[in-house]
Amino acid sequence: MTLSPAGRATGPLLVLAALALMAHAWVLAPAVAQTPVPIRVLLDWRFDGSAAPFLVAEDKGYFRAEGLDVTIEPGGGSRETVAKLAAGAYQLGVGDVNTLIRYRDENPGTDLTAVLMMQDAPPFAIIGRKSRGVTADPNSLVGKVLGASSADGAAAQWPVFKALTRIEPRGARIEIVGQAVREPMLASGELDGVFGSAVSTLVTLKSRGVPADDLIVLAMSDYGLELYGDALIANNGFAAQHPAAVQGFIRALVRGMQDAATDPEAAVQAVLRRNEQARREVELDRLRLGLARNVFTPWVKEQGWGGIDPARFARAIDQIALAFTFKSKPKPQDIFTEVFLPPPADRQID
Template sequence: MLRRVIFVTAASFALAGSGFAQSQMPFALDWQFEGPAAPYFMALENGHFEAEGLSVEITAGQGSLDAIPKVATGAFPVGFADMASLIKFLDQNPDAPVTGVMMFYDKPAFAIVGRKSLGIEEPKDLEGRVLGAPPPDGAWAQFQVFATANGIDVSKVTVEPVGFPTREPMLAEGQVAAVTGFSFTSFLNSIRLGVPEEDMTVLLMADYGLELYGNVIIANTEFAKENPEQLTGFLRAVAKGLQDTVNDPGAGVDAMVSRNPAMDKDLEVRRLELALRDNIMTDWVRENGVGGIDEARFARSLEQIAVTYEFINGPEASLYFDGSYLPDDGSLMVE
């Protein structure tokens, strides 16, 4: 049923392509307007989208599994989603017209966030302790790979299923020694709840054997084929917005404040700075530019996904990422 719906809506999207061709480029985020989304708003605020002849409206989302179908069905030409979620979606819906076109989180934010005072400083410290993990959590989905890479005996880890709203409060109250989550989110939420920063341990899974990529800009492939220059222009504007954000993270958050008046600016600047440091502006990105992938690493990441996910079809890297729309004018070299 899902495949048939996607086919029909994609066909409708293709017929309506002329609407998008007139510079309308709505963009579907995977989450709320928070610090790490600043580069898109800087591209909007500083006129980079406009310079490419694009009219971009940024829409908040409710997770990758919300953003991916929006783009696959043609409701949005471009969006933002977790690469592992995209891979699984395309494995289950191989005809869906959606693919990754610009890698944005070179390292995923998946992490184990724990407290030193509760005995958590290294991966093996999880043995004999309680780990709080929301069942739908993306970091929890990678825990078996993380455990295998670090020699953790999972039978010695007590896993407590928790809800997203109760995850950090349970850590702050000492009901669990560590939680799975996004590094910058669980870290900052715990500090806001009174956990001293010096008591926090953040084990970024990408630094402990996880080869997976993080979030990626995705595009409807029918739109991309019909409007390659617009898509490239969009990606170039995003890269410029990222450079502006690296230059001035505070201004990046300011670009969102008017759209989210309840935003805690200081908190979101901190969240943005952590995302830039740990996930976006990695050593690989500084050397190679933002947006591309290392094909050997990507192949290894597919092998790791297969540890906890049984592919219906054989993994096919070309289905999940197409770097041909990335600009080649040097704009991807963010410093």
């Protein structure tokens, strides 16, 4: 979407905005029997603590109450989620918004838009071991061996992190490793640190027996990274055809998030029912830490969950450009729309 000189929306998202207004009028009309709208949702990873708000909303019937027939499926990473959404295999999905930005630039014509910002602070981090000489000072990484998987979102921000922190030119030695062996290699001492999530990677390392007091988390957002994290992404074709369904889905998800924040222990039970390998204490830690670090930032507590600060989003795109050469640099409104969000007062999380 672009803006005219008068500030009015133009382009594909103008259609979405108009349809969203129509949908708003529809939900205020007297309820009539409706055939549930089927929606396939692809998460960016397996059923774990971070997926709890979706699963709570499903278990409590919040989606059904909105006239939706929702199927939630685990995913294999943000890149896969975005690609499958673009192909039309799913109508909604969870993915890193920065991955969406890059994918759209690499694949012109990609008809996807982020409709709810799930993580106001990105999870991107370097997690190191104090016993290997890693400290909160980014220059402690100089000369260290850091493990990174080829598809890792945090590793993609390494050039930006180096620019922001002015790490000595020789920096660290990056070793590409499989995502499945990244944490075990740090736990065994084969690596000094790893790129990963300030939440999930940390929780996984602790669950593998690495002493918590030997771990140091360099969350990139603490060092000037202004990027956002995961977003709910919509296939624009579906959103244009079913704007009320997208609005209803978001309303239901907000209720699921509110419940998960109020009672994390009950929320984790929804995860355990779907993932036999999940451990209650690990997923409870993942959920609580994720809410505290990535979701309920001071901005969200003031403005409500799910929106963005356009000026910050523009700065985030500028930071992405430090590590990625755009064919056509987007504007925030090309990537994200708030037209499907409930009013801010309805998105407050106590």
